Amino acid sequence: MKHHRLAIVRQKYRPDGGAERFVSRALSALSNQDLELNVITREWQGEKQDDWHIHICDPFKWGRISRERGFAQAARALWQQQQFDIVQSHERIPGCDIYRAGDGVHRRWLLQRTRILPGWRARMLMNDRYHRYVMNAEREMYQAPELKAVICNAAMIKQEIIEDFAVDAEKIHVIYNSIDSTRFTPGDSAHRSALRQKLDLPSNAVVFCFVGSGFERKGLASAIQAIAGTPAYLIVVGQDKAEKRYRALAATLGCEKQIRFLGMQKETLPYYQASDALLLPTLYDPFPNVILEAMACGLPVITSKSCGGAEFIAQGENGFVCDALDITALKASVTAIPLLEKNYNMGMAARKKVMDATPERLSSQLISLYKNFMD
Missing domain, CATH: 3.40.50.2000 (Glycogen Phosphorylase B;)
Known part of the structure; x- marks a missing residue:
């Protein structure tokens, strides 16, 4: 029996998504560690692995805010009931131990999008109920006392989080995605x-x-x-x-x-x-x-x-x-x-x-981070 239980939270798992590929590579890399691997998701579309425990969490939804809020509440209730040792969320859910900021900072994305919109649409975008919900959830998550670490895949995102949410820089770890350079090679x-x-x-x-x-x-x-x-x-x-x-x-x-x-x-x-x-x-x-x-x-x-x-x-x-x-x-x-x-x-x-962005390097960085919470 493995001594520590890790839960990774991702609302919808799509094999072609960037965050999902990070999850898949991370879980594969961690499969030989002393970790029980769990995934909390609304919908799993990937291949199921024998040593991964998939928890389907699919509450009723009737709109975008309901979808986000419902999944957040249900996922949090599930991980609290299961008492996982580490909860790593890829969604903006207050109460997780580790948050992976794979989607960046929502407000920063909206500000970039306003650059291509007419003034009236830009104002509507920033005041939209759904976007205000996401920004509030994001802020609550970064302010939650349970949050121990943040994973970013770029230094740009680390700096944005520090500026927008005053998170201690020591909490934020830049871990770049990996690439299999033996498969992705130049063509002859x-x-x-x-x-x-x-x-x-x-x-x-x-x-x-x-x-x-x-x-x-x-x-x-x-x-x-x-x-x-x-x-x-x-x-x-x-x-x-x-x-x-x-x-x-x-x-x-x-x-x-x-x-x-x-x-x-x-x-x-x-x-x-x-x-x-x-x-x-x-x-x-x-x-x-x-x-x-x-x-x-x-x-x-x-x-x-x-x-x-x-x-x-x-x-x-x-x-x-x-x-x-x-x-x-x-x-x-x-x-x-x-x-x-x-x-x-x-x-x-x-x-x-x-060439240095290898799966082995990603695995080593994640394991090092997790060990801080398992010792």
Whole structure:
């Protein structure tokens, strides 16, 4: 029998989600430790492991606030009844021992979003009942006496938490996501040529990939505007109910023939290997896994100042960092990216940067953190 019981709380487990991949990798890494692994969730869509205990917690809901509040109350009641040794929540629920701030700071995201909205809509956004609920829950969680540690996946988020909630910096641990650099590798010339032919992409064109669903937050409009007027091509991997609007934007800018909308893909590796760089001018993102995946595949990255992944970018060496809405700077960065087969220096620098972000390192950092509470 294992001596300590760890519960990880995630409202909805989707295998393609960034937080869920962190949970999956963390649980896999911890499976050989002296820990009983538990997951509290409303819905589990992943593969069930023999040594993981899945607790389905699905109270009735009738709206967004009800969904969040109901799950928070039910999950907290469950972990109190079970008396777990450590509760690590990926949701904003007061009373947890460890919170992983994978979604960043909600107010910071809203402020970034107001930049692309008319004034009246921006005011409505900040006063929306649901968003006010989330911000209040977040503040209550950071102020709760039970909170012992916070896990961030970017230094940017650590600084935002300190500034917005006055949390002691010693409580906040930056633990970067991991990447399997033996699976995410650069493609060879023959494979790359075959992939481009399949996608009807010129073999001698500079091709960017954009990977992510939720096109507004991920910055697809800026990506399309950055491509327009250049000879570059763009692969869009992901889904959004407003996809027609982005297709219309490309048509208006005259670059629709340079863009391939591919929808959601279970396997993203081929699209990285067909590309020369990742273009992700996200409005706000703590540290998307796609940056690690692309860099491991030897792709330089163009991303935004409001993305935690910018910490891994050395300007002009393995990519570029711009304001998410600075189309002039984004366009200049697009034109500065070389065809990888002719100049692989930036790609090699990108891959080298992420080689230390291993699952073993993630496991070691988590185990070290948990041991502080188990001794």
